[in-house]
Amino acid sequence: xxxxxxxxxxxxRALDVLLCFTxxxxxxxxxxxxxxxxxxxxxxxxxxxxxxxxxxxxxEGTEKYRLGFRILELSSNQSRPDDPSIVLxxxxxxxxxxxxxxxxxxxxxxxxxxxxxxxxxEQPIRRVAPVGARLPLSVGASSKVLLAFADPAxxxxxxxxxxxxxxLDKAAYTRQLEDIVARGYATSFEERExxxxxxxxxxxxxxxxQVAALAVSGPSNRMAPEVMHRQAxxxxxxxxxxxxxxx
Amino acid sequence: xxxxxxxxxxxxRALDVLLCFTxxxxxxxxxxxxxxxxxxxxxxxxxxxxxxxxxxxxxEGTEKYRLGFRILELSSNQSRPDDPSIVLxxxxxxxxxxxxxxxxxxxxxxxxxxxxxxxxxEQPIRRVAPVGARLPLSVGASSKVLLAFADPAxxxxxxxxxxxxxxLDKAAYTRQLEDIVARGYATSFEERExxxxxxxxxxxxxxxxQVAALAVSGPSNRMAPEVMHRQAxxxxxxxxxxxxxxx
DNA sequence: TCCCTCGTTTCATTGTATGAAACCTCGTTA
DNA sequence: TAACGAGGTTTCATACAATGAAACGAGGGA
Numbered sequence: 323x324x325x326x327x328x329x330x331x332x333x334x335r336a337l338d339v340l341l342c343f344t345x346x347x348x349x350x351x352x353x354x355x356x357x358x359x360x361x362x363x364x365x366x367x368x369x370x371x372x373x374x375x376x377x378x379x380x381x382e383g384t385e386k387y388r389l390g391f392r393i394l395e396l397s398s399n400q401s402r403p404d405d406p407s408i409v410l411x412x413x414x415x416x417x418x419x420x421x422x423x424x425x426x427x428x429x430x431x432x433x434x435x436x437x438x439x440x441x442x443x444e445q446p447i448r449r450v451a452p453v454g455a456r457l458p459l460s461v462g463a464s465s466k467v468l469l470a471f472a473d474p475a476x477x478x479x480x481x482x483x484x485x486x487x488x489x490l491d492k493a494a495y496t497r498q499l500e501d502i503v504a505r506g507y508a509t510s511f512e513e514r515e516x517x518x519x520x521x522x523x524x525x526x527x528x529x530x531x532q533v534a535a536l537a538v539s540g541p542s543n544r545m546a547p548e549v550m551h552r553q554a555x556x557x558x559x560x561x562x563x564x565x566x567x568x569x
Numbered sequence: 570x571x572x573x574x575x576x577x578x579x580x581x582r583a584l585d586v587l588l589c590f591t592x593x594x595x596x597x598x599x600x601x602x603x604x605x606x607x608x609x610x611x612x613x614x615x616x617x618x619x620x621x622x623x624x625x626x627x628x629e630g631t632e633k634y635r636l637g638f639r640i641l642e643l644s645s646n647q648s649r650p651d652d653p654s655i656v657l658x659x660x661x662x663x664x665x666x667x668x669x670x671x672x673x674x675x676x677x678x679x680x681x682x683x684x685x686x687x688x689x690x691e692q693p694i695r696r697v698a699p700v701g702a703r704l705p706l707s708v709g710a711s712s713k714v715l716l717a718f719a720d721p722a723x724x725x726x727x728x729x730x731x732x733x734x735x736x737l738d739k740a741a742y743t744r745q746l747e748d749i750v751a752r753g754y755a756t757s758f759e760e761r762e763x764x765x766x767x768x769x770x771x772x773x774x775x776x777x778x779q780v781a782a783l784a785v786s787g788p789s790n791r792m793a794p795e796v797m798h799r800q801a802x803x804x805x806x807x808x809x810x811x812x813x814x815x816x
Numbered sequence: 817t818c819c820c821t822c823g824t825t826t827c828a829t830t831g832t833a834t835g836a837a838a839c840c841t842c843g844t845t846a
Numbered sequence: 847t848a849a850c851g852a853g854g855t856t857t858c859a860t861a862c863a864a865t866g867a868a869a870c871g872a873g874g875g876a
């Protein structure tokens with residue numbers, strides 16, 4: 323375990339403090355210290371530094387810490403003209419209108435996946451998909467697509483990750499991925515989320531590299547397996563068109 | 570100048586590196602080193618740390634650095650149920666529909682202001698207002714509202730800031746702020762942005778504290794001074810209703 | 817081929833991040 | 847009212863972790 327020594331401890335700790343704010347938006351100092359396992363005084367100094375640069379602010383009133391506007395600033399300037407999450411939006415809306423279900427766009431980030439864009443269904447009962455969500459790369463139709471069409475090295479890295487569910491039979495899983503490559507899309511039925519089902523297809527850019535997964539998801543009672551297979555061609559086609567838009 | 574010594578240098582530097590990514594999304598290592606004035610090897614270590622935690626990634630192909638998805642994740646989970654930028658959205662849309670111009674929501678962040686929400690006009694010629702933009706707290710209708718209805722201490726801090734434009738006559742500016750308090754709203758005509766004009770009103774929560782500024786802005790040829798004064802009552806009223814929604 | 821630029825790695829040195837402890841400042845309880 | 851406890855803040859000696867000079871490697875123009 324002589325791993326990466328070329329990293330700055332104080333910065334790592336500060337980023338860990340920042341990461342506390344995913345999921346819970348208001349933290350007290352001692353609370354954070356407990357969570358990240360550091361001394362109060364250390365966390366105090368880190369928070370002062372983060373506050374200094376506008377990455378966190380203190381709620382006047384509760385006196386607790388929350389994220390500052392620097393985060394918003396960074397995330398909004400992140401999008402470039404060729405940002406997939408912008409370029410692909412019209413096609414995603416088209417697909418949502420055609421199928422009436424929520425459409426999501428996922429990219430792989432190391433051994434997880436992140437929903438970088440979503441267009442919500444307008445039905446009264448619908449799948450709600452918040453942008454920015456970080457999900458496991460093992461279960462769910464999108465996960466399987468992201469792995470099936472990835473380099474073998476990526477696949478191996480994901481399956482070797484400590485977060486990989488040991489319960490999954492790797493041989494059977496790999497076979498499933500082969501099927502998905504052959505078929506061109508993946509489905510999942512109450513696999514990650516009870517009551518939800520999804521169909522996903524790969525988005526491959528003009529250079530032939532997979533850059534994202536396109537998923538349509540909804541309540542499982544509207545998306546029985548045969549329904550999903552009927553929807554699949556439209557999704558695969560949409561994904562193809564999207565890929566053609568990307569460098 | 571014995572200022573704050575209670576902050577962590579390495580973390581400050583890392584955050585400065587992160588802040589490079591506002592405005593320009595792709596950076597090489599040496600480029601960043603030049604910008605922040607640090608040694609290549611130091612920046613290299615900082616970037617490795619940021620990359621480790623997913624705050625930056627390296628574009629495969631260009632090999633340059635850009636923001637990672639952790640930023641998206643943080644910014645999306647930032648919104649709480651009582652987040653003004655969500656709660657006030659319906660009322661902002663109503664106002665946009667009533668006046669047909671772009672509606673923005675600003676909060677003060679130290680000696681600047683940040684656009685935390687916007688609803689775009691649907692006219693062919695329109696003011697485009699990106700969320701997350703950080704603007705000076707001196708010029709523009711929203712700036713004047715944010716200062717006019719703030720504590721005197723806040724006002725003083727902003728005007729003492731090195732970024733404050735020395736060209737502005739402070740006495741005249743202060744008098745203008747008094748007028749704005751008396752009238753209840755502010756206007757600006759090609760003040761910050763050539764060709765743009767705006768009306769802004771304060772959003773004051775139920776405790777009587779100003780929490781944001783509501784602004785309507787558009788091309789200056791559609792928003793002559795007399796037009797703005799005609800629009801003002803609707804904007805002031807909308808801002809009042811919004812304030813009533815906030816703790 | 818030779819530069820020149822850019823990124824990576826090493827390493828001695830020092831300065832700086834660290835955490836224990838003491839110190840505040842509230843709000844709560846006896 | 848006083849005593850308490852649970853936050854948060856500040857101080858300080860010490861060790862060790864961040865630093866930047868320098869050397870190295872890798873492309874890619876010229």
